[in-house]
Amino acid sequence: MADRPVCIVCIGMAGSGKTTFMQRINAYLHGTSSRPYVINLDPAVRTVPFTPNIDIRDSVNYKEVMKQYKLGPNGGILTSLNLFTTKVDQVVKLLEKRTKPDPQKPETKPIKHIIVDTPGQIEVFVWSASGAILLDSLATSFPTVIAYIIDTPRTASTSTFMSNMLYACSILYKTKLPMILVFNKSDVKDPAFAKEWMTDFDAFQTALRQEEETGSFGGGDHVPGGSGPQGGSGYMSSLLNSMSLVLDEFYSHLSVVGVSSMTGEGVNEFFEAVESKIDEFERDYQPELEKRQADRTKNKEDQRQKEISKLMKDMSVDDKPEKDQSDPLSDMDDEDDDMDDQEDGQGTDGLEGRFQRVLKGSQRSAQDLSFERYLNSAKIG
Numbered sequence: 001m002a003d004r005p006v007c008i009v010c011i012g013m014a015g016s017g018k019t020t021f022m023q024r025i026n027a028y029l030h031g032t033s034s035r036p037y038v039i040n041l042d043p044a045v046r047t048v049p050f051t052p053n054i055d056i057r058d059s060v061n062y063k064e065v066m067k068q069y070k071l072g073p074n075g076g077i078l079t080s081l082n083l084f085t086t087k088v089d090q091v092v093k094l095l096e097k098r099t100k101p102d103p104q105k106p107e108t109k110p111i112k113h114i115i116v117d118t119p120g121q122i123e124v125f126v127w128s129a130s131g132a133i134l135l136d137s138l139a140t141s142f143p144t145v146i147a148y149i150i151d152t153p154r155t156a157s158t159s160t161f162m163s164n165m166l167y168a169c170s171i172l173y174k175t176k177l178p179m180i181l182v183f184n185k186s187d188v189k190d191p192a193f194a195k196e197w198m199t200d201f202d203a204f205q206t207a208l209r210q211e212e213e214t215g216s217f218g219g220g221d222h223v224p225g226g227s228g229p230q231g232g233s234g235y236m237s238s239l240l241n242s243m244s245l246v247l248d249e250f251y252s253h254l255s256v257v258g259v260s261s262m263t264g265e266g267v268n269e270f271f272e273a274v275e276s277k278i279d280e281f282e283r284d285y286q287p288e289l290e291k292r293q294a295d296r297t298k299n300k301e302d303q304r305q306k307e308i309s310k311l312m313k314d315m316s317v318d319d320k321p322e323k324d325q326s327d328p329l330s331d332m333d334d335e336d337d338d339m340d341d342q343e344d345g346q347g348t349d350g351l352e353g354r355f356q357r358v359l360k361g362s363q364r365s366a367q368d369l370s371f372e373r374y375l376n377s378a379k380i381g
């Protein structure tokens, strides 16, 4: 186990059992005397069967958001998440503080798990900017793992299975975080079939053929005997066949566990999978994450430099550093400049220093003017 706590984000379709799973792993961790830190990010949930340490509902009133912004349920969830995301820095700081060992209470075990429940409207969380910011912020501070909760009894046909795998695949590529597939409700349906389909292409083909022959192809999960098109369509089955080949590479990145959130079966295996994913996160995902962040910072800096250059051009000021120019300044002038620069705290070189001094020359304080306002005033002048 790494020194830092691991963050487990539970994502799953509505009714897949995310909240029950959260309750189960929460109880399991309490049972091992390793108290987790619990976060609820579902603003629309009425009651949760656990006590979250951070609850989005404490900061955002979902019903009020819907009313005030005249939104439907999904828009309400999205806007609530957006509002909550404005506090993400505070949340991460709080998590960092809370998960650090407390020297005042050396007998208290440090928190090793942060568990996060998300809205059942997966797309609202995974495909929104706020979802991405929340996940990125968590992953920057802690090893972060996605637990994708699957409703096993509803995934028992080849077509629903494939749809779910494609969904999981899109979440993996969107979040770029290690993922564990949790086949939930194993007390109702043994997930062995899913594990087999993921590792044995022939087994999947056989199941597909059988469904075609029995007329259950196309999604007979809910109705015994199947409700899909009789005999299936040749196009669909050949598509599913090719899909399963394509997804082979994707499957190799996943850990798969069967769990019953109802009985607790498989929860041990889930935590074993979490351990292996922490190593994977630190080895494969973290360097990628750090690179993305460095790129973002660099892009911001490049953009800033471009804007300053543009401003200099608009003001007909050469954007080369002043020291490089053969401007015959007197010693006295140089001294004055140095004094000014010291006051600026910017130094003589560089566009920013010059920008600050140009602002000074216009007798306006840099603090008073936004970049845009100054650009406008320069144009007018």
Ligand SMILES: Nc1nc2c(ncn2[C@@H]2O[C@H](COP(=O)(O)OP(=O)(O)OP(=O)(O)O)[C@@H](O)[C@H]2O)c(=O)[nH]1
Pocket (backbone or CB within 6 Å): 012, 013, 014, 015, 016, 017, 018, 019, 020, 021, 045, 119, 120, 121, 184, 185, 186, 187, 188, 259, 260, 261, 262, 263
């Ligand atoms: N038999 C069985 N039922 C389960 C299991 N896990 C969840 N359920 C049931 O599935 C239903 C949905 O569970 P929830 O935990 O509310 O699902 P959710 O994904 O949080 O649903 P949303 O809040 O709508 O996103 C409930 O009736 C649960 O009792 C399980 O492992 N076995």
